[in-house]
Amino acid sequence: MERQGVCMVRSTRGAARKRASEKKDGRLKYIPFGGLGEIGKNMYALEYDGSILVVDCGLMFPNDEMLGIDFVIPDITYLEERRDKIVGIVVTHGHEDHIGGLPFILPKLNVPLYGTKLTLGMVNNKLTEWEPNYVPDYREVSAGDAVAMGPFTVRFMAVCHSIPDSVGIAVETPLGTVVHTGDFKLDPTPIDGRVTDYAAFAREGEKGVLLLLSDSTNVERSGFTPSEHVLAATLDRIFRQYRSRRVVIATFASNIHRVQQVVDAAARFNRKVAFMGRSMVKNVDLALELGYLHADPKMLLDIEDVNTVSPGSLVVMTTGSQGEPFSGLVLMSRGEHRMITLGEKDVVAVFATPVPGNERMVSSTIDRLFACGCEVVYEKDRDVHVSGHASRDELRLMFNMVRPKYFVPVHGEYRHLVRHAQLAEDMGVAGKNVFVMVNGDVLVFDGKGAAVKEHVQAGGIMVDGLALGELHGSVLKERRELSEEGVVVAALTLSPKGELMGRPVFESRGFVHFEDAAKLRDELTLAVEKTIDEMGEKALSEPERLESKLKARMRDFLRRYGRISRIRA
Known part of the structure; x- marks a missing residue:
């Protein structure tokens, strides 16, 4: 993996004097900087006697009121002031809500970055684009590895998610073990055959787990999340029903498992596959290079050559399933794509459901696709998406395996956190040991008990345009007034x-x-x-x-x- 350039970090005068006065107190702190009460910008720290381990560093997409904002990343003021105490950053997988903030935050902290091969590859693509002169210190790990980082020992456990090479972690500390599930589900038949490592989680439970941090996204869904394999039948039906038509499939650029399913279905129906959208092309190229995606090179077609084959011999995979401006699907829906003009002979399948906050953009895109005259397949009439997150019964199984003393629900909007907290009590975790927190709360363990005793700065930093812009609420207020008046x-x-x-x-x-x-x-x-x-x-x-x-x-x-x-x- 190529490393380039020179690191630049920001001075934090005054912080050294503050740290000098901090005494080692034998306490363990859990500090969330994002991901609680929201979907996105997942990031937290574990701190023991001044040593800090950071986990994940994601972004969040803006809501409708954030005019002109591209995305939001965590406020890391607390970490910048203690930069020399950070032993490393661990990333659990390669989704934007877990790695998207790294191009802006990693150069400031300048610490080792730990992740699996595919995850680090995706991080490297982002850093090369945003900070080409920065030289990152990558530390590649695999599921099953155990790595010492200061007072922490981090054990990496395989989990099944909608992107390959995802991991959960068990962080052994002097006060006990913290288990973080990462984004996970218990799919018994994943596309790549890499199942969640039940045994590893159960071993942690047998040894004793102080704190469990668990994915709350699908806590409101009963039962088990379906396997990604169920989409194979939908793909076959589409290709069989529309044999003579060009098929365009929009999905998340990082969902390599879904890309693999489309490639496999295309092979069964003798179609060539073209990829559209910068992030889609980058991720596919990386996955092919590292062996996480398998395709016969003869069936892959450059987007520039899509008009050289018959419509029934082609499937185009594109970005834009969330209605993102300037994505391939949105450009096609507006009639603005330079290579593809959609019409009555085209079928567009949106293999995703809207992320909360994106509903309006997705709906508008689908409306424009209908106006183009093409056939549109989306969530209202077919099985076009399965979640990568555990549903309620899977969360119950995780509690049974890990058996934590304390529990903090993470990765979800506030209602998800509350519902997950209620589930924890139903599964036997004492109510006084369950904490529904907000970003910036500090949960302190002192060997005798645990309590939220502090609060640190942990808002959001808005990225405006092609550069980082720390915009205050007054700026957004002025933008809203300008748009209205x-x-x-x-x-x-x-x-x-x-x-x-x-x-x-x-x-x-x-x-x-x-x-x-x-x-x-x-x-x-x-x-x-x-x-x-x-x-x-x-x-x-x-x-x-x-x-x-x-x-x-x-x-x-x-x-x-x-x-x-x-x-x-």
Whole structure:
């Protein structure tokens, strides 16, 4: 795996003095920085006598109110102030909500990164894209390995999830073992044959587990999560029913198991496969290179060549199952893709369900696909998705295997955490030992008991555009107001005597087109001229006062004009 460049880290003056005053107290702390009460940006730390182990470092996609925001990553102020105490970061698997924050956070912390081969490969792809000059310290591990990291020993356990090479971990500490399931389900027939290691979890339970951190995503679903294999029948039905049509399948770019199923089905029906979308192509190339995806090279087709084969001989796999702007599926639905124009002879199958918060984008994309005239197969009428997360009965089995003394539900919205906490009590965990926490809470173990005794800074950092932008709530508020009310900008030039040179120029966005509102423009010009006349020569010597007066005069005028209900200078 190629490593490039130079590491850059941020200075944290003052933190050293603070750390010097911290005494070793023999306490173990669990500190979540993301993933509690939300879907995404999963990250937490275990701290013992000042040594810190970090687990996962994900991102979260924005909600509808986060205008112009690409994604959100955890606030790591607490960790930056203690950077020299961090023994490493462990990542459990390669999904964005577990590794997506690393390009922004790993260079700041500059510590070893532990993960399985495929997971580190996906991390490396992201770092190469975002931080090409950074040289990461990768430490590859496999299920079954045990690695000492300061006062912690981390044992890696295979789990079945919707991406290969996923692991859960058991972290042995001086006060007891912390078991984290990672994202998991108990699929007895996974696509790659790699089942969740029941025996490893049971061994931890036999030795004694202090704390269990368990995936809460599907706690509201009864029974067991179906196997990924059930989708094979849906794929066969689609290819059999639409033998002469081109088939486009949208799914998560990281779901290598699903990609394998599509490749296998395409082989059965003599179709070539083309991949569309940068993340899809990167992940497929990586999985092929590392041996996690298997396909006959003769059946793989470059997206540039899709129009050289008959429609019935082709399946296109694309990104965009969540309605992401500029993804392959969205571009096709808008008629903007340079290689593929959808029509009545096409079948589009969306092999995913909307992630919470993405429902509107997914619905809009499906509507546009119907408008293109193509046949659309999605969650309403076929089995097109199975979850990678354990349902209620699987969570019960995990409790039976691990038998923890304490329990914290993780990886879920608040209702999921509450329901999982209730399930823990049903499974025999004492109610006083079950903690429903929020990001930033500090759960402290002192050898006698456990309690949430502290709270640290653990909000979200919003990534805006192609660079990291630490945007505050006031910025988002201004964006919302601009989107609702518009903006008016005045530009004017003053002579050395403070006199107005020419007419002011007004620009408007989202308010009114001044070229179509001559009367409004003329009256606003008079208001500006009156303000400058009132200030006289002070218009030049006191520019800040002039700006303030102009804003106030324009605000009052526009309010009287009655075009909008609220004006901000």
